[in-house]
Amino acid sequence: MELDERKKKILQAVIRNYLETGEPVGSRTISKYTDLNLSSATIRNEMADLEEMGYILQPHTSAGRIPSDKGYRLYVDTMMEEKERKVVEMEEMLLERQDKMETLLKQVAKVLAQNTQYATMISAPQSRGAKLKFIQLSRVDAHQLLAVIVGEGNVIKNNILNVEEELTDETLLKLNILLNTQLNGLTIGEINLAMIAYLKQQAGIHGDIVGEVLDAVAESIRDEEDLEIYTSGTNNIFRYPELADHHKASELINAFEEKQLLGELLQDSRSDKENTGIQVYIGEESSVQSMRDCSIVTATYELGGGMKGTIGIVGPKRMDYEKVVGTLRTIQSQLDEMYRGDKE
Amino acid sequence: MELDERKKKILQAVIRNYLETGEPVGSRTISKYTDLNLSSATIRNEMADLEEMGYILQPHTSAGRIPSDKGYRLYVDTMMEEKERKVVEMEEMLLERQDKMETLLKQVAKVLAQNTQYATMISAPQSRGAKLKFIQLSRVDAHQLLAVIVGEGNVIKNNILNVEEELTDETLLKLNILLNTQLNGLTIGEINLAMIAYLKQQAGIHGDIVGEVLDAVAESIRDEEDLEIYTSGTNNIFRYPELADHHKASELINAFEEKQLLGELLQDSRSDKENTGIQVYIGEESSVQSMRDCSIVTATYELGGGMKGTIGIVGPKRMDYEKVVGTLRTIQSQLDEMYRGDKE
DNA sequence: TATTAGCACTCCCTTTTGTTGAGTGCTAAT
């Protein structure tokens, strides 16, 4: 059977209506709602075909139809009309420039949740892409060093290193010079074991102690793969009855709290990107079990210099895809603008 | 009417039973459950008295009794038998010593949630109580300085300072020496405006630029009053039907996400402390509206040197107070031990 | 005088039974 133009129109009407109301859509509704001027009986026949083709389904006999995952997919891929979305309160947020990445991201998540009424998450840009700008070891205690590492975009990492032997001031100074001259300009991801081995060799005479410190520095640079994620609006899931029953809600909230799975999700969505950097997962398309009744829209953002992070929006399958995608586009460009603003 | 020994026993029995089952407790149950050897009829009379006195109440005629807030209060104050609680997985956690405060606190929250099956929160110790150990300004960029401030217990703060004029290496070095000699040993809370004014005076000749930097340093030291809070086990609230309906759950989850109110709550509970540092808020006793159907148990912990934080556990009013208080005590002493372990 | 057995009564909870209405599929007419 072929999906002709009329069937498409009817499918689209069913989906649009269902997105709005959340109620199964009947033939009579469609007959009036569209400009097709067809009787409900005709629509019924068409809808039976659409069901057979797998685009819509009946929750039970004698109910209207709701879109299936396949139906949503078709809609998202070919029938949706994106439009830029005004993002409320975004300007304010941008006015007070955030020097702290953390604050900025938390705010983005919050604004997004308020605008869309869905649950949102945002992953901090991986620092491994950022170039090293400055590194410094300072003595804090007899056996403790503080390593401060500053990357492009002023991403700061601290680490307390425990060292067995005491270092002289001179050694420390030399180490600092060595580290800065050798590592400056490299991205954090580039500082690997080979690099460190080379550094150790450079350090030469100081041998053990320096080696120990360098190892610790290397570890603290690469270590922090924990991938921070900020979430907001989790309680929005209660707005959608299809997600709000105890079991599902509990699972979802847990996923949002644990953040482990979210991390993987956002990670995945970054790798296989399309040209636009926006991706939609409908129902079981995402790997997260507890979100099998949800749709997830993710967007990759960039703060310049390879600092890429991902934003995710989680809602019911009948989420307002147009609005969400539109909003995400706006945010993407706002963040981009913000970065360029930073540079000038 | 007097609350004699027998009435107390009955009240205790009612509460104990209700804590377990969550169902209103009838006279027949008590008659069998206790060793009082009284018939249900006698118990009924006594229960009528207890109700008149306000310790228990009937959800509706012909139902059993449930404890009132006043009843719970009496129970918590005089009838509860605390016992130390083994905290599962706590040892493991302590074995891998955490140098990062953040990780430690997150873990404590998690372990606590798993052990108690309630929602938990923990506030990071206020850094204002910590003594300054080390402070350093470094040039990151032509117009950007990085201030690193290390307090006792290796609490680290970073801040990027923007400066108008460029500083010479010499000035920077002098500033560092000045800051370290003058501020070392003071608590972060003690570094106030007067102190800074004095420093400015000391700096003397350098005038403006130094003043600017000092102001920025002062700000970054005292600024961070945001009071970080980590939560865990929010979804545990779904275990308790009396909290799990959409409206209440949504409000609660929101409170846990916003963290604003939690902060005030934990803050309050620290100020008016009893000798033990553990406090119980039953129902409306806490100021947080969305938690009027909950009980909250808070405990103050100390990591030495005035570094005090607060732990909170939120559950239904019929929470297992004995277990919760016991568990908190255990955690308190474990954290204490941990700090002492750090010192030796 | 304190306790208890007995009993009528209350009220929630669950199940049952109707009733309604939106929606369908099919058939026959257009």
Add this chain to the structure above:
DNA sequence: ATTAGCACTCAACAAAAGGGAGTGCTAATA
């Protein structure tokens, strides 16, 4: 190919009925 008409289905709501746990009261008992 489209549509009017009709019988049928089934969720959702409401009213009715039954069951049961628990109470308060009264009168008997130790």
